[in-house]
Amino acid sequence: xxxxxxxxxxxxxxxxxxxxxxxxxxxxxxxxxxxxxxxxxxxxxxxxxxxxxxxxxxxxxxxxxxxxxx
Numbered sequence: 001x002x003x004x005x006x007x008x009x010x011x012x013x014x015x016x017x018x019x020x021x022x023x024x025x026x027x028x029x030x031x032x033x034x035x036x037x038x039x040x041x042x043x044x045x046x047x048x049x050x051x052x053x054x055x056x057x058x059x060x061x062x063x064x065x066x067x068x069x070x
Contacts, residue, residue, distance in 0.1 A: 028057070028058075031053060031057065032050045032053055032054055033050075035049050035050050035053040036049060036050040
């Protein structure tokens with residue numbers, strides 16, 4: 001019987017990797033919501049603050065990946 005690609009992927013990662021894959025996006029969204037609510041409570045523009053938080057804490061390109069630039 002042939003196993004699917006998803007079954008092979010899920011079999012190759014451990015519980016800690018699975019938790020990290022789920023926890024990081026949840027914390028990212030929770031931080032955006034917290035920043036929005038805090039900014040509006042202080043009388044600032046919540047959308048602007050959430051946008052800045054999203055841009056500053058978002059995924060950054062790796063300097064070690066890609067071409068070496070030589």
